[in-house]
Amino acid sequence: MFRSRSKDGQASTTQVDDAEPQPRDPQAPKGRPTPKRSEAQNQRRSLAKAPASRRDAAKRTREARRTAMARQREALASGDERYLPARDKGPVRRFTRDFVDAKWSVAEFFLPIAVVILALSLVPSLQVKNISLLLWLGVIVMIVLDSISTSVRLKKALRERFPDESRKGAVAYALMRTLQMRRMRLPKPQVARGELP
Structure with missing residues (x-):
């Protein structure tokens, strides 16, 4: 809340509303590629259910690491900038x-x-x-x-x-x-x- 004085000396209040986000321009690029439908569905499924045990969590981590490494190998062969190492x-x-x-x-x-x-x-x-x-x-x-x-x-x-x-x-x-x-x-x-x- 900010206060400013008007000419006649009375304080007027101005509220800044930060709770409402600005709508994104539909024509503006989002800065990342759109995932394939199968990838998005797999990701939603994996995020939807939490691992039941430590073994499941470790298995999920290994799978994620394996897919990331496969993607990185493909990028090293093709030169795809998105998945190259840093x-x-x-x-x-x-x-x-x-x-x-x-x-x-x-x-x-x-x-x-x-x-x-x-x-x-x-x-x-x-x-x-x-x-x-x-x-x-x-x-x-x-x-x-x-x-x-x-x-x-x-x-x-x-x-x-x-x-x-x-x-x-x-x-x-x-x-x-x-x-x-x-x-x-x-x-x-x-x-x-x-x-x-």
Whole structure:
């Protein structure tokens, strides 16, 4: 209740009614996707009856976790933003993934090269072992230089594209993604090589 003085000095009262919510505009988006009928019915049924025992509650929790994990696996394969893990969500992370997936990097070939170098180091010849050590050094130097180049270019692209959004952790996320072979990356790459994100 607020009081205000009128010109003649008398106090008038004004009531603010917060109990009545404003009606939602039917044309405005609700901010979430409409669930399928079967999902909505299952959810209503599960909420309608409380678990009878701890065993039922644990079973229901396991089922919910299992469906959430299945949904998350599908999202990692398809790139569906709604069900991705928190570390992969958002436009900054999406751009970072596309930036990494669009180019070749030395780090993604680290595992195959490491297997070849280890095989060479098992050969009893001293010259072959020296060559394998030089290859190790060369691969590590190339990965470091490629990572520095990727970091600088990604930071610049993120500053230009997302000046007002939080870019914290995006470069580390990109470098971890470069260490994975392309076909083993999750979420799956959504852009082709050479395609600008």
